[in-house]
Amino acid sequence: xxxxxxxxxxxxxxxxxxxxxxxxxxxxxxxxxxxxxxxxxxxxxxxxxxxxxxxxxxxxxxxxxxxxxxxxxxxxxxxxxxxxxxxxxxxxxxxxxxxxxxxxxxxxxxxxxxxxxxxxxxxxxxxxxxxxxxxxxxxxxxxxxxxxxxxxxxxxxxxxxxxxxxxxxxxxxxxxxxxxxxxxxxxxxxxxxxxxxxxxxxxxxxxxxxxxxxxxxxxxxxxxxxxxxxxxxxxxxxxxxxxxxxxxxxxxxxxxxxxxxxxxxxxxxxxxxxxxxxxxxxxxxxxxxxxxxxxxxxxxxxxxxxxxxxxxxxxxxxxxxxxxxxxxxxxxxxxxxxxxxxxxxxxxxxxxxxxxxxxxxxxx
Amino acid sequence: xxxxxxxxxxxxxxxxxxxxxxxxxxxxxxxxxxxxxxxxxxxxxxxxxxxxxxxxxxxxxxxxxxxxxxxxxxxxxxxxxxxxxxxxxxxxxxxxxxxxxxxxxxxxxxxxxxxxxxxxxxxxxxxxxxxxxxxxxxxxxxxxxxxxxxxxxxxxxxxxxxxxxxxxxxxxxxxxxxxxxxxxxxxxxxxxxxxxxxxxxxxxxxxxxxxxxxxxxxxxxxxxxxxxxxxxxxxxxxxxxxxxxxxxxxxxxxxxxxxxxxxxxxxxxxxxxxxxxxxxxxxxxxxxxxxxxxxxxxxxxxxxxxxxxxxxxxxxxxxxxxxxxxxxxxxxxxxxxxxxxxxxxxxxxxxxxxxxxxxxxxxxxxxxxxxxxxxxxxxxxxxxxxxxxxxxxxxxxxxxxxxxxxxxxxxxxxxxxxxxxxxxxxxxxxxxxxxxxxxxxxxxx
Numbered sequence: 001x002x003x004x005x006x007x008x009x010x011x012x013x014x015x016x017x018x019x020x021x022x023x024x025x026x027x028x029x030x031x032x033x034x035x036x037x038x039x040x041x042x043x044x045x046x047x048x049x050x051x052x053x054x055x056x057x058x059x060x061x062x063x064x065x066x067x068x069x070x071x072x073x074x075x076x077x078x079x080x081x082x083x084x085x086x087x088x089x090x091x092x093x094x095x096x097x098x099x100x101x102x103x104x105x106x107x108x109x110x111x112x113x114x115x116x117x118x119x120x121x122x123x124x125x126x127x128x129x130x131x132x133x134x135x136x137x138x139x140x141x142x143x144x145x146x147x148x149x150x151x152x153x154x155x156x157x158x159x160x161x162x163x164x165x166x167x168x169x170x171x172x173x174x175x176x177x178x179x180x181x182x183x184x185x186x187x188x189x190x191x192x193x194x195x196x197x198x199x200x201x202x203x204x205x206x207x208x209x210x211x212x213x214x215x216x217x218x219x220x221x222x223x224x225x226x227x228x229x230x231x232x233x234x235x236x237x238x239x240x241x242x243x244x245x246x247x248x249x250x251x252x253x254x255x256x257x258x259x260x261x262x263x264x265x266x267x268x269x270x271x272x273x274x275x276x277x278x279x280x281x282x283x284x285x286x287x288x289x290x291x292x293x294x295x296x297x298x299x300x301x302x303x304x305x306x307x308x309x310x311x312x313x314x315x316x317x318x319x320x321x322x323x324x325x326x327x328x329x330x331x332x333x334x335x336x337x338x339x340x341x342x343x344x345x346x347x348x349x350x351x352x353x354x355x356x357x358x359x360x361x362x363x364x
Numbered sequence: 365x366x367x368x369x370x371x372x373x374x375x376x377x378x379x380x381x382x383x384x385x386x387x388x389x390x391x392x393x394x395x396x397x398x399x400x401x402x403x404x405x406x407x408x409x410x411x412x413x414x415x416x417x418x419x420x421x422x423x424x425x426x427x428x429x430x431x432x433x434x435x436x437x438x439x440x441x442x443x444x445x446x447x448x449x450x451x452x453x454x455x456x457x458x459x460x461x462x463x464x465x466x467x468x469x470x471x472x473x474x475x476x477x478x479x480x481x482x483x484x485x486x487x488x489x490x491x492x493x494x495x496x497x498x499x500x501x502x503x504x505x506x507x508x509x510x511x512x513x514x515x516x517x518x519x520x521x522x523x524x525x526x527x528x529x530x531x532x533x534x535x536x537x538x539x540x541x542x543x544x545x546x547x548x549x550x551x552x553x554x555x556x557x558x559x560x561x562x563x564x565x566x567x568x569x570x571x572x573x574x575x576x577x578x579x580x581x582x583x584x585x586x587x588x589x590x591x592x593x594x595x596x597x598x599x600x601x602x603x604x605x606x607x608x609x610x611x612x613x614x615x616x617x618x619x620x621x622x623x624x625x626x627x628x629x630x631x632x633x634x635x636x637x638x639x640x641x642x643x644x645x646x647x648x649x650x651x652x653x654x655x656x657x658x659x660x661x662x663x664x665x666x667x668x669x670x671x672x673x674x675x676x677x678x679x680x681x682x683x684x685x686x687x688x689x690x691x692x693x694x695x696x697x698x699x700x701x702x703x704x705x706x707x708x709x710x711x712x713x714x715x716x717x718x719x720x721x722x723x724x725x726x727x728x729x730x731x732x733x734x735x736x737x738x739x740x741x742x743x744x745x746x747x748x749x750x751x752x753x754x755x756x757x758x759x760x761x762x763x764x765x766x767x768x769x770x771x772x773x774x775x776x777x778x779x780x781x782x783x784x785x786x787x788x789x790x791x792x793x794x795x796x797x798x799x800x801x802x803x804x805x806x807x808x809x
Binding site for chain 2 (some may be wrong): 016040041042046049078141144147152153155157160184188226228251255256257259260261262264267270298301308311312314315316319
């Protein structure tokens with residue numbers, strides 16, 4: 001290969017979203033390592049929680065923000081992923097390698113997501129929400145009905161997998177710290193998050209992403225332009241379900257159990273609130289939303305207790321503050337935290353242009 | 365756009381290089397084996413405090429009743445602290461809400477163990493919720509004392525869970541005791557079982573069937589969360605069962621009573637201890653029926669069991685102590701059976717802490733609890749703790765509710781898992797608390 005061709009290839013790569021996203025992912029990885037190595041084990045656990053919520057919210061924000069489908073059933077899809085992982089990690093002496101477990105969680109959830117997606121593609125707006133809501137309500141019943149295999153009400157306990165030797169050595173080589181169970185799970189979660197976010201960002205910048213936006217903005221126009229609307233919707237749902245499956249798999253390991261009571265309707269709803277808080281369609285917003293879901297309740301409860309409130313009042317303070325935050329964000333920053341800041345930034349850069357629709361371009 | 369990318373690439377490069385340079389100091393592992401077990405001060409213990417953690421449903425569906433347990437324990441610890449604490453150490457009791465959701469239990473238990481650095485967990489409530497953290501607590505070597513659940517998994521395998529101890533009589537021995545009582549006193553009854561579809565139902569059914577397998581005409585199971593129990597009660601009615609044994613949580617006692625009233629089904633009811641608190645059931649019933657079921661106590665005449673004296677036994681020395689403690693240190697509300705439950709766990713914890721000696725360690729308190737048996741305490745029957753079993757209280761007595769008062773029908777009956785015989789043992793029921801109200805246990809040798 002000649003030097004000129006190589007140079008132009010580099011130049012070409014630099015211009016593509018793939019390149020941009022990979023660099024973003026690498027920076028993310030460095031930040032994750034720096035953060036995880038410098039915080040306490042308790043915070044590492046919280047970051048693991050944030051990672052799985054982030055993956056699920058990321059998948060949901062793509063579905064809702066880019067394709068305009070509202071799902072109230074993502075908690076149930078997470079449950080599918082979690083139960084798949086739990087079945088493979090429950091009372092086994094030699095569990096499969098973790099990437100295989102995660103991949104199977106994703107695959108099983110994709111199958112379920114495809115079935116639901118096909119049904120959802122025939123519906124519009126609130127009807128999709130209703131259909132997916134039914135999924136979220138039915139999920140605990142399924143786990144109880146197949147109680148012999150799925151553990152019923154008590155669920156399946158998950159033995160936390162140990163970090164493989166090469167991984168522990170690699171982390172030790174870089175950071176001079178040993179890998180504890182919690183830290184390992186946080187790494188697993190964040191690596192999963194980075195991989196899925198790079199893929200999602202790529203997808204959204206690709207032809208597929210453009211068809212999703214076209215379908216969201218005007219179905220008739222999209223169909224006239226030769227886009228198969230139904231197929232685009234199912235595709236978006238399946239991608240989103242894959243994220244929920246991965247999130248569920250990580251969740252099962254972080255929580256160490258997959259039980260029906262761990263997947264209440266409020267889980268699906270809080271994923272949606274995280275999407276709204278961060279900004280519809282924005283992956284960075286999804287991270288912000290997941291961070292709020294993870295850190296806010298614990299911080300508020302702690303604050304309540306340090307202010308001398310009783311245990312019960314402190315516990316009740318958390319949902320109150322979260323609800324107020326949500327109301328305030330919707331009132332003051334209707335495009336979500338990230339969306340509003342971005343719009344303000346754009347207005348400062350070029351005051352003439354009207355604010356861009358919050359959902360557009362948000363994926364970059 | 366291109367310049368921006370270029371800049372970002374440079375920044376990314378700088379960060380990466382910086383991180384690598386900063387971190388490469390480690391390189392390989394040190395070859396000398398460093399000993400990690402330096403006997404530093406025990407986690408959660410200082411010169412003048414002992415920190416204890418607990419998780420309870422303070423909010424959500426499981427909160428009524430259960431959220432009162434930690435207020436009772438807190439009141440007793442306040443009482444002990446006001447009297448100088450244990451070996452000069454005040455007990456700091458941190459309660460966190462899990463809303464009966466195992467995901468939250470996992471998060472708040474992480475917080476208690478890793479951030480608040482508790483010495484031990486005390487009385488964490490719920491079977492599915494606590495299953496999520498029991499392995500974590502054992503791998504972190506945190507004493508996990510007196511789990512507020514009757515599942516046998518907390519105590520039947522101390523080798524797998526050396527730091528976990530059960531508290532109340534497990535569901536299997538309760539099933540056995542109830543089964544034997546029915547076989548003896550109502551041998552002609554056609555028995556229907558009303559079961560919660562988890563360890564509670566499964567273990568109890570196993571115990572009951574040991575004695576009255578042939579008398580059972582129908583088994584109806586419900587899943588918690590589904591509030592419609594009409595099909596189950598209708599099935600019991602259709603089977604002609606004239607004695608229904610309910611192994612269910614309080615909300616389902618109220619629901620089953622309501623549905624039975626609607627269907628005009630009037631069998632003899634026998635509820636397991638966990639679902640039979642008359643005060644709570646009364647308030648739930650009037651709530652569920654929107655006031656239609658008023659002040660009449662629907663549990664009048666119902667059979668149940670008890671393993672610690674309840675609020676109705678006002679002349680019992682233990683209850684008098686609890687009343688004194690609650691009057692002095694209780695917050696809102698009055699003394700209830702749930703608060704007594706919490707106080708009894710707190711009392712047992714103080715006993716264990718005293719037995720662990722002047723400078724308690726996590727391992728030390730586990731060893732001390734294994735030797736705890738016949739020390740005077742509020743339970744009616746002795747504990748079963750030993751190196752081979754971490755199961756809790758060994759028995760209970762059958763009682764009949766007359767109004768809000770429990771009228772004993774049998775002496776205290778004690779037994780163990782499997783084929784262990786049921787024996788009468790009133791020894792632990794006759795003791796009373798020391799005059800100070802604080803246990804006086806000598807360190808276990």
